[in-house]
Amino acid sequence: MFENTLFDNSESAQGGHFADVILPVPIPKMFTYKIQKELLAEIQIGQRVMVHFGKRKVLTGIIGRVHQKPPKEYEAKPLLELLDSNPTVNPLQIKFWTWMSEYYCCHIGEVMNAALPSGLKLSSESKIQLNPNFDPYETKYPMDPREQVILDQLETKDELSYEECGKLLQLKSAHHIIKSLVAKEAVLIFDQVKEKFSPKIENRIRLHGKFIEEKAALEGLFELLSKKAKQEELLLRYLQMVPIYQKPELNEAGVDKKLLLETGSSPSTVKTMVKYGVFEEFKKVISRFDGLQVDEPKLVELSDAQDQSMQAIKAHFEEKQTVLLHGITGSGKTEIYIKLIEEVLDSGSQVLFLLPEIALTTQIVNRLQKVFGSKMGVFHSKYSDNERVEVWQGVLSGRFPLVVGVRSSIFLPFDSLGLIIVDEEHETSYKQFDPAPRFHARDAAIMLGYLHQAKVLLGSATPSFESYYNARQQKYGLVEMAHRYGNAQLPDFVLSDILSDKKKNLLKLDTTRQLREKIQAALNNQEQVIIFQNRRGYAPFVNCEECGWIPECEHCDVSLTYHQFGEEMRCHYCGFKEKLPKKCEACGSVSITTVGQGTERIEENLSMLFPEARIARMDMDTTRSKYGFQKLLENFGQGNIDILVGTQMVTKGLDFDKVTVVGIVDADRILYFPDYRAGERAFQQITQVAGRAGRREKTGSVIIQTRQPDNPIYQSIIKGDYRNFYLQEMGERKNFFYPPFIKAIKISVKHKDHNIAERGAKHLVNLLNSIEVKKIILGPEKALIGKIKNLYIFEILVKLDKSHQVPAYFKQELMRQIEELQGDKTFRSIRFVVDVDPG
Numbered sequence: 009m010f011e012n013t014l015f016d017n018s019e020s021a022q023g024g025h026f027a028d029v030i031l032p033v034p035i036p037k038m039f040t041y042k043i044q045k046e047l048l049a050e051i052q053i054g055q056r057v058m059v060h061f062g063k064r065k066v067l068t069g070i071i072g073r074v075h076q077k078p079p080k081e082y083e084a085k086p087l088l089e090l091l092d093s094n095p096t097v098n099p100l101q102i103k104f105w106t107w108m109s110e111y112y113c114c115h116i117g118e119v120m121n122a123a124l125p126s127g128l129k130l131s132s133e134s135k136i137q138l139n140p141n142f143d144p145y146e147t148k149y150p151m152d153p154r155e156q157v158i159l160d161q162l163e164t165k166d167e168l169s170y171e172e173c174g175k176l177l178q179l180k181s182a183h184h185i186i187k188s189l190v191a192k193e194a195v196l197i198f199d200q201v202k203e204k205f206s207p208k209i210e211n212r213i214r215l216h217g218k219f220i221e222e223k224a225a226l227e228g229l230f231e232l233l234s235k236k237a238k239q240e241e242l243l244l245r246y247l248q249m250v251p252i253y254q255k256p257e258l259n260e261a262g263v264d265k266k267l268l269l270e271t272g273s274s275p276s277t278v279k280t281m282v283k284y285g286v287f288e289e290f291k292k293v294i295s296r297f298d299g300l301q302v303d304e305p306k307l308v309e310l311s312d313a314q315d316q317s318m319q320a321i322k323a324h325f326e327e328k329q330t331v332l333l334h335g336i337t338g339s340g341k342t343e344i345y346i347k348l349i350e351e352v353l354d355s356g357s358q359v360l361f362l363l364p365e366i367a368l369t370t371q372i373v374n375r376l377q378k379v380f381g382s383k384m385g386v387f388h389s390k391y392s393d394n395e396r397v398e399v400w401q402g403v404l405s406g407r408f409p410l411v412v413g414v415r416s417s418i419f420l421p422f423d424s425l426g427l428i429i430v431d432e433e434h435e436t437s438y439k440q441f442d443p444a445p446r447f448h449a450r451d452a453a454i455m456l457g458y459l460h461q462a463k464v465l466l467g468s469a470t471p472s473f474e475s476y477y478n479a480r481q482q483k484y485g486l487v488e489m490a491h492r493y494g495n496a497q498l499p500d501f502v503l504s505d506i507l508s509d510k511k512k513n514l515l516k517l518d519t520t521r522q523l524r525e526k527i528q529a530a531l532n533n534q535e536q537v538i539i540f541q542n543r544r545g546y547a548p549f550v551n552c553e554e555c556g557w558i559p560e561c562e563h564c565d566v567s568l569t570y571h572q573f574g575e576e577m578r579c580h581y582c583g584f585k586e587k588l589p590k591k592c593e594a595c596g597s598v599s600i601t602t603v604g605q606g607t608e609r610i611e612e613n614l615s616m617l618f619p620e621a622r623i624a625r626m627d628m629d630t631t632r633s634k635y636g637f638q639k640l641l642e643n644f645g646q647g648n649i650d651i652l653v654g655t656q657m658v659t660k661g662l663d664f665d666k667v668t669v670v671g672i673v674d675a676d677r678i679l680y681f682p683d684y685r686a687g688e689r690a691f692q693q694i695t696q697v698a699g700r701a702g703r704r705e706k707t708g709s710v711i712i713q714t715r716q717p718d719n720p721i722y723q724s725i726i727k728g729d730y731r732n733f734y735l736q737e738m739g740e741r742k743n744f745f746y747p748p749f750i751k752a753i754k755i756s757v758k759h760k761d762h763n764i765a766e767r768g769a770k771h772l773v774n775l776l777n778s779i780e781v782k783k784i785i786l787g788p789e790k791a792l793i794g795k796i797k798n799l800y801i802f803e804i805l806v807k808l809d810k811s812h813q814v815p816a817y818f819k820q821e822l823m824r825q826i827e828e829l830q831g832d833k834t835f836r837s838i839r840f841v842v843d844v845d846p847g
């Protein structure tokens with residue numbers, strides 16, 4: 009049984025076999041449990057087990073190691089139960105988790121927690137409910153008496169926890185009983201913290217079995233119905249949809265009742281035929297991935313430029329693991345991805361296609377779906393846990409050799425990746441900020457590729473400076489595409505001077521004359537407009553005109569954003585809400601005004617300026633629902649919207665024929681962010697949003713509203729001069745010791761007491777200074793937002809020499825020092841948040 013490479017047989021002591029178990033909790037090590045003799049033959053690395061943790065808790069863990077070394081500090085408890093007969097997690101994944109915990113300074117249990125959908129992590133809090141499909145009189149499975157006890161109980165109670173089931177049966181763990189009930193489709197498991205599972209259920213109709221078994225019965229039926237036209241028609245329709253003469257087995261699954269009714273029969277006809285036993289009606293839980301509409305695949309031929317790029321990528325792959333595809337907006341990178349994916353799938357390997365955010369998935373998923381159909385699993389952040397489990401199982405079973413997903417899809421149980429594509433690799437949403445592991449999915453994907461010996465393709469019109477640097481250093485292959493697909497031209501840029509318009513009285517509701525004229529022209533031609541402003545809400549803050557008082561959040565060091573919808577002020581950091589004050593709380597004046605422009609106000613302004621236009625807004629507030637995005641984008645695509653106003657969500661990946669004008673309301677705001685990356689980000693954001701304009705025949709226009717039209721960065725963007733801009737910025741980064749020339753680690757020290765936080769941070773800096781490696785330590789300094797959710801925050805920035813071993817050694821010492829500090833009574837309750845390669 010122990011062919012597994014991770015099995016360690018080095019030491020054989022008395023006391024039998026032990027398993028080191030990874031538990032989903034933030035503790036430094038794996039916990040060791042004793043393996044009962046009867047489990048020994050079955051146990052494998054990567055299987056899920058249930059174990060006792062602490063006094064009362066039961067948790068699901070993963071077997072990480074099997075050995076014969078009893079733990080020194082405590083007596084090993086026995087495992088409670090094996091949940092899997094085959095491993096849920098493969099050895100490559102355990103290696104990947106281990107790497108991630110070491111690289112990003114966190115615990116492997118935290119990685120496990122992020123990696124496994126909660127549906128796979130049963131705990132004493134997990135619950136079961138009756139499967140809505142279950143009919144005690146119809147089930148084909150016999151139930152054993154203990155199973156019956158649980159089922160009886162569920163007749164009167166909506167739900168039972170694992171613990172309750174155990175008590176009911178007087179068992180330490182009732183898992184095997186529950187497992188069997190799940191297998192018999194009698195119960196469903198759900199996680200208490202998540203909403204209860206509401207399976208997707210379809211009413212279906214099938215012909216009664218007797219007509220399938222005997223042809224004569226069916227002929228008899230036709231005779232019987234020869235005088236009942238409506239019923240006969242329905243029967244014929246059914247036979248058209250389900251060709252039982254050729255394939256009798258198809259009858260079992262029947263057809264969706266809705267579909268059958270759509271062919272024109274009335275519900276009462278169906279009802280009558282069910283009543284007389286011709287048809288059977290039944291319910292079926294259906295997979296969320298069944299029945300996805302797949303259109304006819306569109307055959308796409310690569311252009312010469314695309315073909316050359318594809319050949320160049322393949323040539324680089326001969327020598328290098330990673331290639332950066334730097335292709336301008338609209339150059340047609342997606343079609344190249346598709347061709348590469350096809351080749352890798354044909355060779356029998358798996359492919360992972362990473363996207364930064366769901367906003368992007370809608371259009372690309374549709375495009376990929378047309379080519380790859382049911383081979384493709386989709387994994388995004390708005391999916392419910394059950395859908396995640398379904399994708400997980402689909403990867404495990406081989407149903408989905410291709411997965412398109414957001415950053416957490418790097419954790420799926422791939423075992424033979426051949427290619428990983430990271431689209432829009434510069435995107436900041438690849439970085440997870442909270443909670444740990446604070447990983448960057450692009451960087452993690454490169455490690456994942458290395459573990460699988462898979463190729464990694466990074467794609468972007470505006471590569472991150474890190475990737476471009478690596479490409480110029482020859483670490484990655486570099487392929488560049490400088491022209492748009494077809495005859496499409498890059499858009500024309502207009503730098504529209506806000507101050508000069510203001511002087512001339514041409515500024516109306518914060519729009520310059522040029523922006524208004526361009527929008528009007530687009531509307532006249534039935535073209536579409538995208539307006540970008542990276543602030544949601546109505547106004548970024550509220551202000552007393554007399555004394556300058558600004559309402560702030562009670563729990564955070566930030567001003568409250570005014571949202572017109574709901575007429576309230578909200579904190580974007582903690583969710584705190586308050587009504588708009590009628591009077592100033594400082595001086596009592598009633599002259600309260602809203603200042604600045606969020607997307608809500610821009611939408612309102614535009615509707616006053618262009619009353620005939622159909623305007624919609626796309627930001628976090630309008631896309632909360634699962635299909636919020638999709639609906640908005642569909643509407644926009646169908647031409648039901650003339651102007652789309654939005655936050656960074658509108659800047660990425662969108663590919664619509666009719667967009668000819670893009671307006672950037674306040675470009676300067678993007679530039680003046682106190683961060684060494686502000687320039688890089690501004691270049692990326694503005695280039696990306698501009699890239700949505702004029703992607704077909706007609707050349708688009710981009711209007712950048714600014715107070716400083718002479719700022720050289722705008723010139724670089726307009727000229728599309730990425731390389732020069734990069735070289736300039738990199739000069740500064742080198743001089744001032746910023747990544748990629750050094751490795752950065754940010755440590756945030758948080759506590760509800762300002763003093764303790766500051767003292768703890770100072771103390772840590774002293775300890776870190778004594779670590780003997782080449783480094784610069786900055787801080788502690790009060791964070792830019794000094795308090796969030798009632799915790800004061802001090803930050804320490806460490807800049808490390810990148811040479812071999814230095815960062816690894818430093819991180820190890822850092823974690824040790826933090827652990828030691830937390831041993832001190834004063835500092836015990838401090839939260840230390842370590843962020844490696846901070847965003």
Ligand SMILES: Nc1ncnc2c1ncn2[C@@H]1O[C@H](COP(=O)(O)OP(=O)(O)OP(=O)(O)O)[C@@H](O)[C@H]1O
Nearest residue numbers: 308309310311337338339340341342343469493661
């Ligand atoms: N070989 C081809 N045949 C037909 N149409 C193509 C081909 N290649 C690209 N296109 C079309 O050109 C447009 C731009 O391509 P695509 O969206 O792949 O660009 P991109 O490089 O991903 O741009 P961005 O970085 O802006 O997202 C799309 O509408 C796409 O359908």
Ligand SMILES: [Zn+2]
Nearest residue numbers: 561564579582
């Ligand atoms: Zn707050």
